[in-house]
Amino acid sequence: MIRFLLILFFAIPVFAKDGTRVVEAARKQIGVTTIYDPAYVSLKYPGGDLPEERGVCTDVVIRALRDALGKDLQKLIHEDMRSNFANYPKIWGLSRTDRSIDHRRVPNMKTYFKRQGFSKPVTKKASDYLPGDLVTCTVPPNLPHIMIVSDKKAPDGTPLVIHNIGRGTREENLLFTYPMTGHYRWKP
Secondary structure, three states: OHHHHHHHHHHHHHHHHHHHHHHHHHHOOOOOOOEEOOOOOOOOOOOOOOOOOEEOHHHHHHHHHHHHHOOOHHHHHHHHHHHOHHHOOOOOOOOOOOOOOHHHOHHHHHHHHHHOOOEOOOOOOHHHOOOOOEEEEEEOOOEEEEEEEEEEEOOOOOEEEEEEOOOOEEEEOOOOOOOEEEEEOOOO
């Protein structure tokens, strides 16, 4: 029990620091990534990225985790998909991985985060969401979306989110607006 409490005591501050860094890295994209662009682009590997003024919701997450924590989702997801292809969604009819796009798809991110043990309960309780948490949802009619929980809050205490939902990267009060499909916290 004491060992568990020590692990918990030391792990929470590490995540809090990492979560804050993820939020800061995401916030730096506001006013820079101004174009919502879901087009397929052949990317270098590893560390590939679109021009910084372009992207979608997943690109906000990819850039924030790369800049804040040195985590390259392009490489991480590609390697996990290559070794565990059967565990990933077959929505796009692919028979093999594609390192230029696989990491830019919300269902693949969800699968990777779940496989890594990053899942947290999906609730409607604002205090359950910490800065840097990743939240997935469905935007009508049925579009998967991902957002980063901010360290700023709305007047009612709901954390804001940083995302690109079609108008460039923004920080908005939309955490509980759409039906949630996942809640993830990166483990240090």
